[in-house]
Structures are given as C-alpha cells and as structure tokens.
Amino acid sequence: xxxxxxxxxxxxxxxxxxxxxxxxxxxxxxxxxxxxxxxxxxxxxxxxxxxxxxxxxxxxxxxxxxxxxxxxxxxxxxxxxxxxxxxxxxxxxxxxxxxxxxxxxxxxxxxxxxxxxxxxxxxxxxxxxxxxxxxxxxxxxxxxxxxxxxxxxxxxxxxxxxxxxxxxxxxxxxxxxxxxxxxxxxxxxxxxxxxxxxxxxxxxxxxxxxxxxxxxxxxxxxxxxxxxxxxxxxxxxxxxxxxxxxxxxxxxxxxxxxxxxxxxxxxxxxxxxxxxxxxxxxxxxxxxxx
Ligand SMILES: NC(=O)c1ccc[n+]([C@@H]2O[C@H](COP(=O)([O-])OP(=O)(O)OC[C@H]3O[C@@H](n4cnc5c(N)ncnc54)[C@H](OP(=O)(O)O)[C@@H]3O)[C@@H](O)[C@H]2O)c1
Numbered sequence: 320x321x322x323x324x325x326x327x328x329x330x331x332x333x334x335x336x337x338x339x340x341x342x343x344x345x346x347x348x349x350x351x352x353x354x355x356x357x358x359x360x361x362x363x364x365x366x367x368x369x370x371x372x373x374x375x376x377x378x379x380x381x382x383x384x385x386x387x388x389x390x391x392x393x394x395x396x397x398x399x400x401x402x403x404x405x406x407x408x409x410x411x412x413x414x415x416x417x418x419x420x421x422x423x424x425x426x427x428x429x430x431x432x433x434x435x436x437x438x439x440x441x442x443x444x445x446x447x448x449x450x451x452x453x454x455x456x457x458x459x460x461x462x463x464x465x466x467x468x469x470x471x472x473x474x475x476x477x478x479x480x481x482x483x484x485x486x487x488x489x490x491x492x493x494x495x496x497x498x499x500x501x502x503x504x505x506x507x508x509x510x511x512x513x514x515x516x517x518x519x520x521x522x523x524x525x526x527x528x529x530x531x532x533x534x535x536x537x538x539x540x541x542x543x544x545x546x547x548x549x550x551x552x553x554x555x556x557x558x559x560x561x562x563x564x565x566x567x568x569x570x571x572x573x574x575x576x577x578x579x580x581x582x583x584x585x586x587x588x589x590x591x592x593x594x595x596x597x598x599x600x601x602x603x604x605x606x607x608x609x
Pocket of ligand 1: 336337360405433
C-alpha cells in the first residue's frame, strides 16, 4: 500500500529541493497533483510550478500550511498532512514567525533546512512532531542520499510517509540521533564535494598527460560510475576490489604508493572530521536571530 495516498503535502519555499521532491513523487505516482501544495514569495515561480505540475502554490506560508491540513481532512477523510520546510537557513526565523500557531497538532513538520536543529524547530513552532532530514545534491536527479531523524511523537504511519517522501530523492536512511545527522552532513551531504574534487583532479591529471579535456572527463566519469556500481553489486570490501587490480610491481601498486605517501587517506579523514565539527558548530549557532 502507498503510505502517501491519503496525505497532503505542503512545501514552504518551493526552490530546487522542493521541486526535486515534488517531481520525484509525481514521477513515481506516489501522490496526485491535488495532494501537493506550497508557498513561494515570487509570482513567476508560483506560476511556473502551477503550470509544470498542476499543483496549487500560494504566496502566504501560513495559508499553505493550513491549506494542507484542510485538504487532508476534507478530501482524504483524516488529518494526514506534512508541512515541508525547504527554505534557506537564513529565512527560517521569518518562516517560524509566520507559521507559529498555524499548525494543527496532527500535522507533521519535515525540515530539510541545513543546520536547523529539531529542538529549535519544535520550540519555535510549539510543535512536537518534527522530522529533520539531510539530503545531498544528487537528490536533484533522484540519486540522493538522505539521512533523517524524528522526535518520539512522530507516529509509525508518519514514519512510513517520510520514508516514501524522501525515497523520491533517492535513498533514505533513518538515524537515531541528531549527532548522526551532523555526521551524515559531513559524510553524505558534503560528500559530493569530495567526489567532485577527486573527479576534477583526475580529469586534470588526464589533461596533464595529453588527453583532451572531454576525453579525460569521459574516461574519469565512467570509471567512477562503473567502480561504484561494481562495489555495490559485488558486495566486496573496497580494499579487496583494489587488491584485485593491484599486481606486483604494476601501475596500481605504483599509484597507491604515491597516494599513501601523499597522505590521501589522512587528508580525506581530516576533511570529513572538519566538516563534522563545522556542522556541529553551525547547529549550535543556528538559533533564529543569531
Ligand atoms: N540543494 C541541496 O542539495 C540541499 C542539500 C541539503 C540540504 N539542503 C537544504 O534545503 C533547503 C532548500 O535548499 P534549496 O537548494 O532548495 O534552496 P533554494 O532553491 O534557494 O530554495 C528555497 C526557496 O525558498 C524561497 N524563499 C525565499 N524566501 C522565502 C520565504 N520567506 N517564504 C517562502 N519561500 C521563500 C526562495 O525563493 P527565491 O528563489 O526567490 O530566493 C527559494 O525558491 C536549504 O535549507 C538547504 O540548506 C539543500
């Protein structure tokens, strides 16, 4: 059974990520356009989304939230409504002011706002059912990795709805604590940055040897994609896969020697740790008005 079939969803701030979720849900037939609504300050953007997806997009954030609750109870016979906070962190305090007192207790608030802690969201909105999710950029093409956690007040039915919703962005993973959200922020949400940097460095190395840039890029991208799929399908440890292609005195052995000598592992580990510390620090600072 589709856990979202009776739900109404309201997106507060319909930017890139909100659109990725909306498009993913509609593409997978998990919801109909009548179940989706949202708010956006710009008329041109509201019209664009209305035309593209046949969904209702209003100017007022409070109206979008109440509309979702009304739609759920009027059309689906029960109050199964999710309000998704999808604005930039710096807009959050405005959103809190506008939504405060407007939410029904039965509604679920799902935030994808980077750095915004559950305690802040629940406190500012005086609302107990909150989910905090941390997607990454490949979510924009349905290949994301989203870690999420929830307050104890979130029901089992709402858990299933969240799984279905975030599944529209790619893979989703429930984690037990907010500390793990900060950890996922460093590993998976910041993750594409590490990959793109390595990708760029390898393409540049190809150009250095004499390949044209587009040839080097094709060689690198397909090698990265194929290696990921191979690792996924083989279920082997990365070291085992690496050992398979490392013949004595060969090219891989030579390359590995240089990467270890240059401290690549340590650099990556330090980068992820620094990103984690930064996520923790930003979370502490991320109080409205700060
Ligand atoms: N993009 C990612 O891959 C990613 C990954 C992890 C987490 N996130 C988080 O997801 C959230 C959304 O990111 P995004 O990439 O979708 O950003 P985005 O494209 O900028 O979307 C936010 C939207 O909110 C609109 N907005 C501005 N002020 C508003 C207001 N007062 N009320 C309602 N809407 C308002 C913006 O309109 P204008 O266009 O007119 O400014 C924009 O369209 C952020 O908090 C981000 O940290 C994003």
